[in-house]
Amino acid sequence: MQDRLPERPSGRVYFGEEACERRLPSARAYADAVRRLKKAGAPATLVFPPLTDAGVEKARAVLRELKGAAVECVVNDYGMLELARREAPRLELVIGRLLSRVLAKNIIDLHAYSAKEYASFCAFLNERRVVRFDFDVFSLDLLKCGLAALPVPASLYTPFDLAAFTRRCTIAGSAAPDAAPFAACRQECRGLAFDVSHAYLDGAYFIYENLVLRYSPEPAKTDARIDRIVRWHPPDLRLGRRP
């Protein structure tokens, strides 16, 4: 994921913001990214975080600016899924790794329950032009099962998992500790991250933006449904290969 573009892209480039609507690039930046990546011959995937109504308005502006471009678009809430389906009919939609955490298992549950209901729900997803699901190692661990029942292929992000998400951003609040929980954000999170340890869980965890990240090396073997690896480092803070 980038909010700045690489000089010479060597493959698909993910552009945007996955977790925080306050860090959403401008509509112009999204459109420029699509244009420049097209020129460089690199496929583009645009990424959106979970959105409030204020964020939906920003996303609506992005969709208008894209002017019907046919690119991939990662969504992380059902509202954005509906908005993109309705207002950008050429976008191919990807269920982002925050939204897929539960929705993928819901689909697997339905597959186990009834072939007819499963087919009906797959048609529902197809109407919404859902072409892919995103995962990381953490969310695959939580699924505790394979992805064979998924109707579309999947991507695996590595090496940083999203372990937890919040809209009560602890970093934003740290600027004014006695302020209300949704204090004005001055993007204090840029260039800042916190290594954290957990009382019961092994592994390397970090507070970054409004997320808890976990470091997970790429597994030697992946599920057959996974046909794409997305290498993601927090863009403005290199945490290193192995923290």
Next chain:
Amino acid sequence: MGMRIHVPFRHPDELAPLIEAGADSFYCGVVHPGNSINDRSNSVYFNLPDMRALEKSIRRIHDAGRSVAVAVNKQTLDIGAALRFIRAADKLGTDELILSSLTLLHAARNLDVRCRLSLSCTNPVFNSEALEFFRRFRVGKICLPRHLSLDDVASLSRSKGEVELEVFIMCGLCVFTEGYCGMHALPYEDQGEPCYCFKVTRVRGAAAGKRKKAEYIESRLASRELDGCGLCALPRLLALGIDSLKIEGRDEPLHDRIAYAKAVRDLLAVLRAGKISHEEYAEIAKKYCSENVAPCNTKSCYY
């Protein structure tokens, strides 16, 4: 009806004192044979023991002119078992069923049940487009996630139409967003520790005041003091026409749930009694909270 105080219970004998304390409506889970179908451990520590207890509770609740919602809100579950439970609970007179799984909502779309379906906060709705999305699944009430500001709630309330909105108040404030958080599903939670017990071990980056920021963050992520309040937001929630105030904590001691319900009831009475400035109300709320619930603490502010 105005804004309701929505309170959890786990035994029929808890109902009378909770009604006395101001509960307008109730919610509960039921221990399910086999795996849990609601978002809590499958035990009487959180749930009614069986359907007989549910039947008895429904009778008492209806006799008192209140309503009851039953949780079927595990994020992932056996859909066949959940549908059988929904039919059985509906037959007993349950007023509302709280669902989370999108595919359960899909499978339940043609179910012939009398009770209302509502959406759990474990499938979070952050925006009006998502509200519209769930309206098509016959959802009559949405419990909003804990992580919306009052301005966000105001925006949703403008587009809610016939869908009722419920927000959290008192107790159960977690910094992370259920539904998008992997931590609370992990097995260590049964050890009784909060799943957000992180300790900062290192600060990376060149920002000023790093140590203070680290202390602040740790106090939000490793503290047992976080509990949840939101009483100061009552005037705005009332003005927005929010339908229901949810007090979380099926596992909380009864005396705490009584104290929370009373606090909300008494402070709503203050607001409904007549004109009062925000400053005057905030002072009353802080004093009330400190004397009857817990000392006012900004870490616990919901909004």
